[in-house]
Amino acid sequence: MKKLKEIIGKLKDKASQSKAAIFSKHKTLSLLRATTHDSFTPPKHKHISTLLSSGDGSRATASSAVELLMDRLQTTHNSAVALKCLIAVHNIINHGTFILRDQLSVYPYTGGRNYLNLSNFRDKTNHVSWELSSWVRWYAQYIEHLMCASRILGFFIGETTPFCKPQEERVLGVTNNDLLREMDSLVALMEEIGKRPNTPTSENNKVVVEIMDLVEDDGVVVVTEILVRVNEFVERERLGCLGFGEIVELVYVLKRLEMCRERMMMVMEVVEEKRFWDSVRELKEKIGKTKVYREETKVFRKTTKDRRTESDRFDDRVLNSVGSIMFPSSRFL
Template sequence: MTKLTHLIGIIKDKASQSKAALLSKRTTLFLLRATSHDSSTPPTRKHLATLLSSGDGSRATASAAVEVLMDRLQGTNNAAVALKCLIAVHHIIHHGSFILQDQLSVYPSAGGRNYLNLSNFRHNADPTSWELSSWVRWFAKHIEQLLCTSRILGFFLGTRPTEKTGCRFDSLVALVEGICKRPEPNNVYGNNGLVEEIVKLAREDWGVVEVEVRVRVSEFKERLGGFKFGEVVELVCCLKRLEQCQEMMDGARELGLWDFVGEVKDKAGIQVYRQEGKLRKESRKLRFSESDRFSAPVLNSRDFLHFPSGRFLL
């Protein structure tokens, strides 16, 4: 069954590439070559570089290239093809021209959650395809979060020097959490080149995200005294979520990130405790002052004699 599936994939690739060559569709031809049905090897650097070169021209050319890539991704039910398309999308995010990245960020125009619409992807032709399907679902979700975080930052992660900004820290934490949830390589397909490439790309993304996280945690440490109670509580929650990713992230322990995260979390926790105590005191004081007007002794019948206005006779 596996050999037959592989043979059918080769025939499909040859047919599609021949058709693109006859129609002189250069971008489509190179995309088809980069996203073949071969489930053991990732796209070559040459084919990915050629795909990226489509962004060196006009916006219309870049838009057409992204549309062809997305149509290929959305139109396939083959796990290997889908993974290679996702690798191409990831390559555009990190190495594409501004025009190509811009076209990717607005496609489709709705954007948002489940951007790539692959959360239900299944390919069960053989055990290898079934296992690769889990990587399609995970890598698509990772790319969706990567695009979402980049929109919040205002630039694609890793494409320019990190600056201290007021971006939503929880989007970075969500990105780290997503990386932690990657599937575990399975012996069903052994040392698969596609899976190895995706694991490598995820590790590179973690390296970039780690720098962003460190810069923002450092900023939080400096500004901690100026945060409102709700902001500090939210920060502590985010740092706790981040700490839970510690065991899954490679290389962070040596760089001391987790010690730094724990230090800032503890300081923020102390500030929450102090601010909470202060709020409780203020609340008690407010309740006491509000009840002052009711704290006078209850008047008895003889006290009416002291109020000639007769206001209590009503």
């Protein structure tokens, strides 16, 4: 049965590609070749490059290419095809032209049909496709977070490489409120990376390996951008301008960041890791010394203690730590 499904998938690929070739549909043919039913082979570089070249022409050409890609992603029930479509989307975010990226980002941003909403995706063909289905659901959600974070930051995260200068100069002109939003979105993206599936048979799957290579490249950039913003708070004396609510939100973001420490080690060199966490520790120490934090924390503790009754079962350590209070952030769009 499994072999029969694989044969049917290959026949579908050949039939679709032959039809596209007959009708001289070059864009459709390159897309089909990049998103085959083969569960173990990632898209070839030349086919992704052909797809990306759609952005070199007019806006209409780019729009048509993105529409073809999204329609294939939305209509397929095959996990391999869906993952390869998402890989193509990720490559557009990282390497596509402005026009191509603009056409891609317009769909979720305008509140219309969300083509990446694959939270209910299931491919029950066999155990491999079933496991890959979990990767489809996670990868689609990750890319949605990536696009959302990119909109908040004002640039596509993937277009910054580890060899490019980070956004220090741009951050200088960002307000405290926006800086907190950016920190929140970057940490949320790092949290999403940590939610990747842990499936045994997909560990050596080349499609999954391709996905994780792309995601880890993003992780390098995310860590760099977080460090830029941590240093901005440390070095520019911004803490004195923050209100108590903003201070609490910053503490909460730093706590979430520390919970990502293990997954961040994958994308950080030893020297960079030490420098990064030294900066985070310095920021936490400066927060603890700020006047508004000390005064408001003192008031908070006193109020909490006065209101405490015999029925309360809260631990003193929880009551005495503002940083441990879970203030949900509404800044992530």
